[in-house]
Amino acid sequence: MDDMRIVERTVNTKASKISAKGVQVHYGATHALKDVDVEILENTVTAFIGPSGCGKSTFLRCLNRMNDTIPSCRVDGSITLDGENIYDPRVDPVRLRARVGMVFQKPNPFPKSIYDNVAYGPKIHGLARTKAELDEIVETSLRKAALWNEAKDRLASPGTGLSGGQQQRLCIARAIATSPEVLLMDEPCSALDPIATAQVEELIDELRASFSVVIVTHSMQQAARVSQKTAFFHLGNLVEYGETGQVFTTPQDPRTEAYITGRIG
Amino acid sequence: MTDAAVPTARPHRASLLADDARMKRRKAAETRFRLYGLSAIAVSLATLAIMLWTIFSDGVSAFYQAKLTFPVTLSSDLLDPMGNGNRDEMVKVTTVGYNKLLTRAFEAELAAKGIDTGELSNKDVNALISKDAAGDLRAMVLANPAVLDTTITAKMLAAGRIDGYLKGRVTMQTAERDGQISPEQLQFADRLIDAGILSSQWNWDFFTNPDASDQRPEAAGLGVAILGSLYLMILVAVMCVPVGVAASIYLEEFAPKNRWTDLIEVNISNLAAVPSIVYGILGLAIFINFMGFPQSSTLVGALVISLMVLPTIIIATRASIRAVPPSIRDAALGVGASKMQMVVHHVLPLAAPGILTGTILGLATALGETAPLLLIGMVAFVDNYPSAPVEGFLDPATALPVQVYGWAQRADPAFIERSSGAIIVLLAFLVVMNVAAIILRRKFERRW
Ligand SMILES: Nc1ncnc2c1ncn2[C@@H]1O[C@H](COP(=O)(O)OP(=O)(O)OP(=O)(O)O)[C@@H](O)[C@H]1O
Ligand SMILES: [Mg+2]
Numbered sequence: 001m002d003d004m005r006i007v008e009r010t011v012n013t014k015a016s017k018i019s020a021k022g023v024q025v026h027y028g029a030t031h032a033l034k035d036v037d038v039e040i041l042e043n044t045v046t047a048f049i050g051p052s053g054c055g056k057s058t059f060l061r062c063l064n065r066m067n068d069t070i071p072s073c074r075v076d077g078s079i080t081l082d083g084e085n086i087y088d089p090r091v092d093p094v095r096l097r098a099r100v101g102m103v104f105q106k107p108n109p110f111p112k113s114i115y116d117n118v119a120y121g122p123k124i125h126g127l128a129r130t131k132a133e134l135d136e137i138v139e140t141s142l143r144k145a146a147l148w149n150e151a152k153d154r155l156a157s158p159g160t161g162l163s164g165g166q167q168q169r170l171c172i173a174r175a176i177a178t179s180p181e182v183l184l185m186d187e188p189c190s191a192l193d194p195i196a197t198a199q200v201e202e203l204i205d206e207l208r209a210s211f212s213v214v215i216v217t218h219s220m221q222q223a224a225r226v227s228q229k230t231a232f233f234h235l236g237n238l239v240e241y242g243e244t245g246q247v248f249t250t251p252q253d254p255r256t257e258a259y260i261t262g263r264i265g
Numbered sequence: 266m267t268d269a270a271v272p273t274a275r276p277h278r279a280s281l282l283a284d285d286a287r288m289k290r291r292k293a294a295e296t297r298f299r300l301y302g303l304s305a306i307a308v309s310l311a312t313l314a315i316m317l318w319t320i321f322s323d324g325v326s327a328f329y330q331a332k333l334t335f336p337v338t339l340s341s342d343l344l345d346p347m348g349n350g351n352r353d354e355m356v357k358v359t360t361v362g363y364n365k366l367l368t369r370a371f372e373a374e375l376a377a378k379g380i381d382t383g384e385l386s387n388k389d390v391n392a393l394i395s396k397d398a399a400g401d402l403r404a405m406v407l408a409n410p411a412v413l414d415t416t417i418t419a420k421m422l423a424a425g426r427i428d429g430y431l432k433g434r435v436t437m438q439t440a441e442r443d444g445q446i447s448p449e450q451l452q453f454a455d456r457l458i459d460a461g462i463l464s465s466q467w468n469w470d471f472f473t474n475p476d477a478s479d480q481r482p483e484a485a486g487l488g489v490a491i492l493g494s495l496y497l498m499i500l501v502a503v504m505c506v507p508v509g510v511a512a513s514i515y516l517e518e519f520a521p522k523n524r525w526t527d528l529i530e531v532n533i534s535n536l537a538a539v540p541s542i543v544y545g546i547l548g549l550a551i552f553i554n555f556m557g558f559p560q561s562s563t564l565v566g567a568l569v570i571s572l573m574v575l576p577t578i579i580i581a582t583r584a585s586i587r588a589v590p591p592s593i594r595d596a597a598l599g600v601g602a603s604k605m606q607m608v609v610h611h612v613l614p615l616a617a618p619g620i621l622t623g624t625i626l627g628l629a630t631a632l633g634e635t636a637p638l639l640l641i642g643m644v645a646f647v648d649n650y651p652s653a654p655v656e657g658f659l660d661p662a663t664a665l666p667v668q669v670y671g672w673a674q675r676a677d678p679a680f681i682e683r684s685s686g687a688i689i690v691l692l693a694f695l696v697v698m699n700v701a702a703i704i705l706r707r708k709f710e711r712r713w
Contacts, residue, residue, distance in 0.1 A: 064599070066595065066598065066599065069594070069595070069598060071521070071522055093598075094601050094602070094603045095601070096601075097598065097599060097600070097601040098600075098601035101599070101600065101601075102599040103599075104592065104595055104596065104599065106592060108590075108592035108593060108595060108596040109596070110593065110596060110597070110611060111593070111615065120597075120600060120602075120610075121600035121601060124600075124601065124602055124606055124610075125601060171596070174596075174600060175599070175600065177600075178600055178601060
């Protein structure tokens with residue numbers, strides 16, 4: 001583990017943004033998540049790590065109710081955003097998702113122009129009153145996602161014509177264009193080269209100033225580089241959750257240690 | 266995997282340039298497979314070619330028609346006895362009056378050109394003019410009374426037998442046994458051809474005339490059938506597309522997956538396989554007997570055909586909606602689009618080419634459908650054009666395939682020729698629709 005540079009950022013005691021208690025997820029008969037308790041803090045990057053199939057994506061998708069789209073999926077327990085239960089029947093998932101944005105593992109730009117990709121969210125949520133305001137949102141979002149320089153001359157060309165890494169940054173721009181409070185990222189760098197990865201990581205660090213970021217990653221180095229809090233999942237259980245430095249240097253659970261030293265997974 | 270024995274592959278050192286036995290067998294199998302494919306295509310192409318050849322060789326002549334060209338003076342003494350050009354008065358002159366005018370003009374032209382009528386009586390001479398010609402002339406004069414007292418060069422339909430003679434269907438031998446024509450009349454026709462009075466000409470009337478009775482095949486046209494088919498297409502498209510697309514979207518995107526939706530799904534697939542004649546009986550029972558819609562009307566025809574093609578359209582639409590990648594749906598929902606926005610903004614535009622192709626294929630089936638239309642009475646002899654939409658949808662009409670069927674039933678071989686001609690028109694319609702499908706598909710398809 002000594003090749004890993006662990007960010008020694010002090011985590012100030014911050015207000016909790018999302019609080020999950022006793023979350024259980026079933027896909028039909030499969031029990032995918034067992035009794036997970038996690039507090040996501042404001043202005044913090046939280047990393048979810050764990051071997052494949054342990055339920056990281058499942059938990060992430062619970063946080064903005066993307067699991068609603070899977071008919072066999074059942075979520076129990078409570079998840080609150082700013083103290084309000086997001087699974088309350090009165091909650092419209094549409095409004096929730098405007099506040100909790102998501103970037104998917106596979107880049108999935110709309111088959112529309114780069115501009116329309118970014119402008120879509122602000123448009124449907126009525127965030128811009130004029131064309132100029134919309135232009136501005138598009139530009140800042142693309143700048144934040146480190147895509148502006150490559151895209152500014154081809155805003156009208158199709159988003160699907162970009163390279164894989166550019167597409168992923170476009171998806172990030174699309175997600176932050178609605179100015180969410182929480183940004184969920186499911187392995188956002190799995191399609192990126194090291195340079196783009198570094199850019200995205202830098203971006204995540206900047207986003208921390210305004211959002212909470214939750215990132216699923218298979219790269220321990222990445223988790224260590226960008227996050228302040230780390231949660232380790234194993235076979236549907238949340239095994240360990242703590243400050244990143246502590247989880248990587250002095251893991252409390254033997255399974256965590258085994259995973260980060262490369263013995264399971 | 267520390268010290269597990271790695272299987273040592275025996276090095277295979279055959280030359281790359283020479284094939285071994287296995288390779289030869291594989292190549293032979295491949296060649297055979299390709300030959301099967303080629304011969305299958307060859308057989309279907311040959312069938313198509315034979316079919317087209319028969320239809321065209323029988324049918325192209327329907328687009329030409331024997332016509333007699335001679336000057337006619339439209340004297341008002343005969344056509345406008347009151348002499349005031351009042352249309353209401355002129356209507357009183359029937360085709361008999363016009364016929365007299367025509368035969369006189371014809372005889373005068375024969376005399377002027379000095380054409381020998383041989384042994385033929387005047388009646389036999391005038392039998393060369395179609396019985397429809399007087400009616401045609403009357404309609405023309407009534408439509409434009411200003412032509413009264415002028416001399417026009419009339420192009421009058423020749424009798425069906427004369428048309429047949431020009432097209433080789435009627436010969437001296439058949440004429441001897443034919444009550445409607447004699448060899449002498451045919452010889453006379455030969456002299457008319459030489460004098461330039463009788464000739465075969467392009468026949469627009471085939472596309473515009475309504476059907477005609479058994480005695481007058483030369484006047485029969487596709488006007489009512491083309492109009493009827495057009496009305497049918499419009500109505501079917503208007504009824505099927507919204508219903509089909511809405512049903513497909515609901516079933517694909519909103520319906521819960523349970524036993525009921527499974528049942529609906531099975532039923533839709535079954536309905537797509539129900540023979541069309543069954544829909545005809547259904548239409549007869551429900552739309553005509555129970556709901557009392559007018560028989561033979563395009564509305565009833567369109568309702569029946571809509572029921573028939575709806576399952577096909579739903580199946581095609583659902584398939585193209587399903588083909589939209591789930592990641593696009595996730596992306597839309599992920600930025601906070603509602604389900605409806607996801608469907609309208611993202612799924613439908615991507616599915617549009619598929620929906621369009623399915624719809625046009627459905628419409629093409631509808632265009633060629635005959636059996637249910639026979640049952641609801643669209644095979645009736647209709648010689649009035651349906652009026653303009655919307656009331657026209659309730660008027661009796663016929664449709665192209667039904668007209669093909671109707672003409673193929675008639676005894677006179679002249680109708681067989683027209684039947685083939687109608688098939689050519691029907692095929693042309695289908696080609697136009699398929700080309701439209703391809704063009705629209707290209708237009709909507711985004712390759713990004
Ligand atoms: N749509 C689904 N239907 C049924 N089971 C599912 C579905 N999605 C996930 N699962 C199951 O839930 C468990 C957790 O899956 P999840 O996708 O959350 O894993 P993950 O930790 O994200 O893995 P990876 O790192 O490979 O992405 C797995 O056992 C998986 O088989
Ligand atoms: Mg995952």
